[in-house]
Amino acid sequence: MVTHLSTTAFRNMGLHPDLLKALDSLGYQFATPIQAQALPLLLNSQDVAGQAQTGTGKTNAFLLAILNELLTLPEVEGREINEPRAFIIAPTRELVIQIFEDAKKLSKYTDLKMCVVFGGADYDKQRKAIEQGCDVLIGTAGRLIDYFKQRVYNFYALDCVVLDEADRMFDLGFINDIRYLFRKMPKPTERLNMLFSATLSHRVKELAYEHMNSPQHIHVEAEQVTADRVRQLLYYPANHEKLPLLVGLMQKYQPEKAMIFTNTRRQAEKVWLCLKGNDIKAGLLTGDVQQKRRIRLLEDLKQGKIEVLIATDVAARGLHIDGVTHVFNYDLPDDAEDYVHRIGRTARAGAEGDAISFAGEDNAFNLPAIERYIESAIPTADVSPDLLANIKPSASMERPAHRGGRGKGHHKNGPGKSNYRGKKPNQSSRSRGQSE
Incomplete structure (x- = not known):
């Protein structure tokens, strides 16, 4: 994840005036490195397979390319x-929603219509949105295939295709769905293709060569995620000190938006109850939280209705939340890559942030692998008595009522319960060069 901007100004890249107006209103003047590398290629109708982590600006890179294409191509x-x-x-509902929100911001001075579809939400409402007009369709594979088979939309007029976080498509078992959709589209030479992935592994490259038109590979290094703008700090608390230390640090820093990561759902619930009992507005995001509840929790954090979101790694994958100032690793993760992913929730798009980690008795042994992975030692601080808050004993001992059953209960701020008509050929408005 990059922590700086390039010297390339958006105004010098040949973007449509309506897009430049939107960028100016959002305060974006200079491109991030991946935007500076990818956009000139994409604006010249060159397919791109990009290796980049979340937080590098890749979403705006492919959105600007798409919107510019639609505004300039008949x-x-x-x-x-x-x-x-x-x-x-995109692989997850949260990522799909974030892309949709970003697309609306960039297209606000145009007449282009955005539609978003994903499982766990109103089926008929999403269907009607497409039927009422859709220029850019954003979604998860399952719901996209469902609507395609129901002939809600087709690929007759397709000009641009983006596959985001391709490596996670493999990890989550969606790759057969992706191949199905690609096979129903016009030929790769008849559309502009973009693929982004945290790693351009052999299987991802194979997918790119199979369904893209001689893509240009670009790579933005991710190692800067732990440098410059992310201030890291490490404490070595005893197990009984972890909750008092966490509450004490929350009281000291009073972050507007924070995320706390734990390794297990049980620990996440324990932390949530403690913060709730000590008058800290917190939300709990674990794997069993229903989709409507997940969306509401993210909106609550964005709007300041809660101060902190407590999450496990599984639940937090694909989350993109602007303005997170502090990340707390209540548990050091078992996987070193998860550490990078976690602290990357802050210091996004050139901002600064703090990442504070606890090397507790149960997972301090994960630290050497993490420091080898990030190629640096994390600065340490003492657990001084003045940092330990006097927490209510009962706050850390309660258990959520629903845990006695199968997740049936509900707590406030806590866990919740191609259609081709035959009369049109499979063509597009472009002939995009030689076939592969």
């Missing part, structure tokens, strides 16, 4: 309003 003759011109596939 539509397919006879296109109907439910035939999307751009198609974005």
